[in-house]
Amino acid sequence: MVGGVRVEFEELAKRFDLRVVFRGVSGRAEPGSVLVITGPNGSGKSTLMTILCGLVRPTRGTIRYLRAGGGEVPRHAWREHLGIVAPAMGLYGELDAMENLRFFSTVRGLGFDEERCRALLREVGLDPDRTTPVAGFSTGMHQRLKIAQAVLHEPEVLFLDEPGSNLDPAGQDWLEGLVERQREGGTTVILATNDRREMEWGTEHVALPG
Amino acid sequence: MSREGGFRAVWPWLLFAWLALVIWAAFLWAPAAANFKGQSSRIVFFHVPMAWVATVAFLGSCIASIRYLRRRNMEDDIRAEAANSLGLTFAVLATVTGSIFAKIMWGSYWNWDPRETSITFLLLIYAAYFALRAAIPDPERRATMAAVYSVLAFVTVPFLVFVVPRIYWSLHPDTFINTQGKIKMDSRMFQVFMASLAGFSVFAGWLYSIEVRLERIRRRRQQEELL
Amino acid sequence: MWRFLAEAGAVFVKDLRTEFRTRVALNALGLFAVTTLAAVSYTIGPYRIAEADRPFLLSALLWIVIFFASMAGLDRSFVKEEDTQTAPLLRLSASPLVVWAGKLAFNLALLAVLMAILVPLYGMLMGFRPVSLWGFAGILAAGGYTLAVTTTMVAAIIARAMTRGALFSVLSLPLLLPLLIFVIQGTRAAAEGSPEGVMEALRAVISLGGIMTILSVVLFPAVWHE
Incomplete structure (x- = not known):
């Protein structure tokens, strides 16, 4: 990964x-750090996440993705x-x-690297040869596959919205390890959670009022 | 009071007088056209300006919509919405006046003449525009979707107005929209007609500016909750 | 270009595969078409219409069945992405034009299957035999394309709104009206064997389809990324 991307947001509404x-709501997330967003139910954590990743436009305020080497990433390329x-x-x-x-690998223009995908599935604890449709997965297995999908293309910014929900204790340990590795690798991690354990992973915090 | 302020207080009355004069002239000064049944040709002084205002309003809305998509400025969304509601109102008026004329000339209020068909679908399109707006609670998304639909709709309009009537035979008088590109009218009628067109255009512009200001206030009140 | 085709192809294949495993859209489209056809054929039948009116009325009925059947299924691929909450990840993964091309191809495939079943059946049940088969095929192809490209765009819009089912036909039908008039004219000309009439309608349909394609390419990213 080259450089990393910083995410800044100001006066979002x-x-x-x-x-x-x-x-x-304002804040900034640096490469190699974990920004934790907390707030009671209904405080808009998930809405804020969708706004930060560009799926929803804010009514007001600005968001900027800044490359470590300088320069801003345009919205359509986020x-x-x-x-x-x-x-x-x-x-x-x-x-x-x-x-x-x-x-997901193909539509991201990465082609399909079967070995890599198999390794990734094994890493998140799923059997690559299993051909059950995802609809038949348990919620925990589904969650693990969603995490695999999120890191598939080695993104510079990783958004995790209540990533530990539905994971068993072993899964939560594994998740902690993953966040740690991502952070050390220079990824900007933005984590929305109310779980006490996950909150401790944060290097910075933004609290949304209820 | 400044001179400008004075004019602002007076001009609606001038417009009122102008339109009153137009109405008087339309019924009493201009002659009735010979090849139309009875006095029915007089409706041209109202029907065509209504259709004209509706067309201009829809064009304006289309332009405001494109500007919104380029600049993402809510002001353009306000303009597009106001222009469309004005266009819809005047399109309804054009339909009603046209329908009265159809009853007198052709004996029935409605007979799916190509022009009647095309205005019906214009009404449907722009009613759909408001149905779409009502179905999207997110203001930013609503503005974008409405703008895109407005552009799509506006592009189909020329097909309805110009191409379809060429395929189907029409009873509609070709005084203004015809293949020779000429206006066929008596000179006195033409003067009243132009006066009416000007009067109603200014009147519509006035309504439009009121609607824009109203909508701006409504949205500002909603925005104030945010501050 | 190859990369674009590969990515759009992935969207298309994904939609086909999920459709094959559930068959929601195809069932809706097919059942609607067959039911309407049965109703039309039962109530009107092939010989209730005067000989002189046959080319026009049979052309109009055919296209009305196709249009309403497509209202029942062509919004499916976008609506399903929203309903099953897969749209956000697709939005974040694929470029907008890739999604547009993939979904358009999927709708074209649905329409092609629909027409392949419906049109011969209609011909048999209603005794509809166009004199110019090539003209008829041309109108079906061009009309189907324009229908698909228009509804794909409207489906993308309504998928993000509430009360979607009703909204899809409310927004689509007025936009499709000029197309409906042209394809009925063209089919009638094909039924009567008038090549000039077919060509005139084809020109109108193709120009409409071309304009809608250009508009979609320009506007779809705004709709998709809203």
Whole structure:
């Protein structure tokens, strides 16, 4: 990975027709650090994550992706630099684990490196030869596959929205190791969670008011 | 009060007088066209300006929509929405006046003449525009989707207005929209017609500016919750 | 270019594969078409229509069945991405034009299957035998393409709104009206064996399809990334 990408956001606010989700939210996430976003249910953590990764436009405020070497990444290119795991972002239930990785790898323009995908599946604790459609997975297995999908293309920015939910204790240990390795490798990690253990991984914190 | 302020207070009354004069002239000063049944030709002084205002409003909305997509400025979304609601109102008026004329000339309020067909679908398109707006709660997303639909809709309009009537035979008088590109009208009628066109254009522009200001206030009130 | 085709192909194959495993869109489209066809054929039948009116009325009925059947299924590929919450990851992974091309190809495939079943059946049940088969095929192909390209765009818009089912036809039908008129004219000309009529309709349909394609390429990224 070259350099890394810093994410800065200032005075973000989001309103839907009848509801202000949050306002005046600022923060920055540096390469090689973990920014933890906390806040009670309904405080807009997930909305903030979708705004930071460019899926939703903020009503107000600015977000910038800055390359370590200087220069800003334009909004339409953010997606090439980020990976995300979030509860409301699913994989294709009709496809099996390998087909899902193959699909995401191909549409990202990486081609399909079968050996790499097999290694990745083994790393997250899934059997690469299993051809059950993902819809038949347990929630924990589904979560592991989502994490594999998020790191497949070695993104500079990794968004994790409640990544430990549905994972067993062994899975949570593994997740901690993964976050640690990503951070040491210079990835910018942005983690939304209310789990006490996950909150401790953070090097900086942003708290959303309820 | 400055001179400009004075004019701003007076001009709506001038417009009122102008339109009153147009209405008087339309019924009492201009002659009725010979090849139309009875007095029915007088509707041209109202029907065509309505259709004209609707067309200009839809064009304006299309331009505002393109600007929104380029600059992502909510002001353009306000303009596009206001122009479309004005366009829809005047399109309804054009339909009603046209339908009255159809009853007198052709004996029925509605007979799916190509022009009637095309205006019906114009109405449908722009009603769909508002249905779409109502179905999207996120203001930023609503603005984008509405803008895109507005552009798509505007592109199909020329097909409806110019191409379809060429394929189907039409009863509609070809006074303005015809293949020779000429206007066929008596000179006195033409004067009243142009006066009416100007009057209604200014009137529509006024309505439009009121709607834009209103919508701006409505949105600012919603925005104030954010501060 | 090859890379673009490979990526769009992946979207297309993914949609085909999920469709084959569930058959939601195809069932909706096919059942709707066959039911409507049965209703039309039962209530009107081949010989209830006067000989002189046959080319026009049979052309109009055929296209109305195709249009309404497509309203039942062509929004599926986008709506499903939103319903199963797969849209966000697709949005973050694939470039917008790749998604557009893949989904368009999928809708074209659906329409092609629909027409392959419906049109011969319609011909048999309603006694519809166009004089100019090539003209008829040309109108079907060009009309199907324009129908698919327009509905693909509208489907992308309504997938992000509430009350989607109703909205899809409310937004699509007015945009499709000029197309409907042209393809009915063209099919009628093919039925009567008038090459000039077919050519005139084809020109109109193709120019409409071309304009919609250009607009889609320009506007789809804005819709998809909103």
